[in-house]
Amino acid sequence: MAKVGCDIHERGALTLVTSLRDTGMEVIYTGRYQTPEAVAHIALTEDVDVIALSDHTGSLPIIAQDVLNELGKLDAAYIPIIAGGLLTPDDVRALEDMGVTGNFGPGTPMDVIIAHINTLVEP
Amino acid sequence: MEPKETRVDRLAGHMVRTETQSGIELETSYGPDDIGHLSYEEDMGDPGAYPFLRGIYPEMYRNRLWLKSFIVSYATAEETNQAFREYIANGMTDLRLLCDLPTQSGIDPDHPSAWNSMMCGGVATYALPVYEEMLAGLPLGEAVFELAHAGMSSFIYFYGLLVAMMEGRGMDIRRLRGNSINDPIRSKLVYGCPDFPTDIDRRICLDHIEFSARNTPSWRPVAPNGVDPCQGGMDAVRELGGCLAVATVVMEDLQKRGVGIDEYGPMVFSLDAESDFFETIAKFRLARKMWAMIAREKLGARTERAMQLKIGIRTSGLSLTHQKPLNNAARVTLQILSCVLGGVNSLDASSIDEAVGLPSPEARLFNLDTQHIITHEANIPLVADPLGGSYYLEWLTSRMESDVNAYLDEIASRGGIYACLESGWLNQVMEACRLKVQREKAEGKRLIVGVNAFRSEDDKEGPINEAIRDVAYKPPSIAMREERVREVTRYKASRDMERLKALTLDLFQATKEGRNVQRAVIEAAKAGLTLGECVGVIRLGYGIEYDPFNQVGTPDFVLAAVGA
Known part of the structure; x- marks a missing residue:
């Protein structure tokens, strides 16, 4: 679970971290104020199955592209990215075009998000 | 094909909970015995009289309506200036200033960590000329301004820009009106602001207050903030308790610098208007009473002015939903009504499209009109504290007072509010509250209409809801961000x-x-x-x-x- 940039809205990320842990997943939360480089580095060194980007500034397409670029530099572009937060229909289309899935708006039921993560991860 | 059988929603016919949003268990009705322990003179008082439970003015809104405020901060100084002008023309009386998220964190647009949030949440107000452009033509010295930023560096700097602008125009800075939130606990507890460590936050908070108290008497340089801790998870009792604890320690610190509470004058709190209607009203009334008692009995206030609490409101953004955003109109209207019945002094209502993006101008005007309708069509503000004396409301107010006092005692026993922040205890309290809400939602004890209840089977929304989502303000593009970096670089090279x-x-x-x-x-x-x-x-x-x-x-x- 990662937050890139200076977005202060953390409640969605924290809520999801707890819910995912409750289902038995191992979750690493980067905290706020991260750089795309740091997120890619943490994802690789921790060998994560999925990167979840949370943002409420409307910048998810820009953030996701930066993280994808950084993953590419580390030959780690195979790690799937999901996103959630404030999203317009245009944002969702842009994110889908770059291969980012989920793209959940506020209030999405937890079971929908959990089911989506399970489709991305080999059991 | 046989039509599908229609099912009666089991949720539609009864309540699913018996306690308030903050977990206060309720009886089915209240009567005289439930408020028999209260004395009218000591616990309530007339509007305008100590302890100000019923309001700080005898005539309340009849001659002085609440200030209608918004945070107005779009991606550029130019569009923000335009928006201010339009909202003022439509009845806005209180101008809340903000900036983009990197600036609130203490960095300029040319900093590498600014890029991913640049111009989001507001203008990148990195220097004086940006303020000059953003506030061009707005009446400094007449308009009421509020600084609503996150980081403590913002208050000392942007107040500084307002003073610099007035001095640059040869104006008397004593005419500056408004307030700063300037709450060092909220900056760290909710935002984890990276600009300064807490010891610097605590010192510059006081530097700003002390300077303002001596030079700009119509500026309220601290407004302890419950809105954001509440949005972060705190319930109403802990929201109010936190504000009272912050205000107390700040006034004690200020006394050590030689500014007493009578010289300082009235306190301002920024409180949250949450969805629970009566609990929210009780909270506002109680806040005035508890501050008046602390000011007089603990801080030694002698003047009535110094015992008065003005309440500025932000209605809950968290309560608004991305699903069926039209429903947000009902939520915000009820929250505004709770503010008016609670006797608040300024009101910043969230917009129906706020769960989608920054508010669109039309949604803002709808907010102002809602307040005008409550005022001029429903006639709600004609009488001060119209719910005063209600068995339920007075019982709830009294019960919350006991709970807030217990919370304040616990903070004191843990070494005070700063020690509670530094030890991580405040964060633990906030997390526990947040998890309780999360559990209640999962268990169906807290229903959010259109989200975890009353959803149509195919989740299809009509054209009105879709339009609300489509008009929400769009964040700045990459090209706009690149231009801002070039602008700040040029500016930095142009200085003496x-x-x-x-x-x-x-x-x-x-x-x-x-x-x-x-x-x-x-x-x-x-x-x-x-x-x-x-x-x-x-x-x-x-x-x-x-x-x-x-x-x-x-x-x-x-x-x-x-x-x-």
């Missing part, structure tokens, strides 16, 4: 570096020697010192690294100025 160096040294020395830095910030900002540089120089004065994100070095002119 010798003058800037001298005033940078003044700020550094004032910081290092423990003198009040507010005047030094104002003068350096006049010479072009940016927000990010101001943060860096103050940090250097404390002997810590210039960049809060530890990514960029100290600029050459700063190194030359401070002789490092």
Whole structure:
């Protein structure tokens, strides 16, 4: 679970971290104020199955592209990215075009998000 | 094909909970015995009389309506200025200023960590000329301004810009009106703001208050904030308790600097209007009473003015939903109504499209019109504290008072609010509250219409809801962000570096020697010192690294100025 940039809205990320842990997943939360480089580095060194980007500034397409670029530099572009937060229909289309899935708006039921993560991860 | 059988929703016919949003268990009705322990004179008093439970003015709204405010901060100074003008023309009376998220974190647009949030949540107000453009033509000295930022560096710097603008125009700064949130607990508890560590936050909070108390008497330089802790998870009892604890410690610290509470004058709290209607009203009434008692009995206030609490409101953004955004109109209307029945002094209502993006102009105008309808069509504000004496409301207010006092005792037993922040205890309390809400939602004890209840089977929404989502404000593009970086780079190269160096040294020395830095910030900002540089120089004065994100070095002119 990662937050890139200076977005202060953390409640969605924290809520999801707890819910995912409750289902038995191992979750690493980067905290706020991260750089795309740091997120890619943490994802690789921790060998994560999925990167979840949370943002409420409307910048998810820009953030996701930066993280994808950084993953590419580390030959780690195979790690799937999901996103959630404030999203317009245009944002969702842009994110889908770059291969980012989920793209959940506020209030999405937890079971929908959990089911989506399970489709991305080999059991 | 046989039509599908229609099912009666089991949720539609009864309540699913018996307690308030903050978990206060309720009886099915209340009567005289439930408020028999209360004395009208001591516990309530007439509107305008101590302890001000029923309002701080005898006639309340009849002659003085609440201020209608919004945070107005779009991606550019130009569109923000346009928006202010339009909202003022439609009845806005209180101008809340904000900036983008990187600036609130203490960095300029040319900082590498700014890019991913640049111009989001507002203008990148990195220096005085941006403020001049954003506020061009707006009546400084007449309009009421509020600084609603996150980081503590924002208050000392942007108040400094307002003073610098007035002095630049030859105006008397004593005419400056408004307030700063300037709450050091909220900055760290909710936002984890990286600009300064807590010890610097606590000191510059006081520098700003002390300077303001002596030079701009119509500016309220601290407004302890419950809105954001509440949005972060705190319930109503802990929201109010936190504000009272912050206000108390700030006034005690200020007394040590020689500014007593009677000289300081009325307190302001920024509180949250949540969805639970009666609990929210009780909270506002109780806040006035509890502050009046603390001011008089604990802080030694002698003047009525110094016992008065003004309440500024932000309605809950968290309560608004992305699903069926039209429903947000009902939520916000009820929240506004709770504010008016609770006797608040200024009101910043969230917009129906706020779960989608920054508010669109039309949604803002709808907010103002809602308030005008409550006022001029429903006639709600004609009588002060119209719910006063209600068995239920008075019982609830009294019960919350006991709960808030218990919470304040616990904070005191843990060494005070700063110790509770530093030990992580406040964060634990906030997390526990947040998890309780999460559990209630999962268990169906907290229904959010259109989200975890009353959803149509195919989740299809009509054209009105779709339109609300489509008109929400769109965030700035990559090209706009690139232009901003070029602009700040040009600006930094255009300054008189010798003058800037001298005033940078003044700020550094004032910081290092423990003198009040507010005047030094104002003068350096006049010479072009940016927000990010101001943060860096103050940090250097404390002997810590210039960049809060530890990514960029100290600029050459700063190194030359401070002789490092």
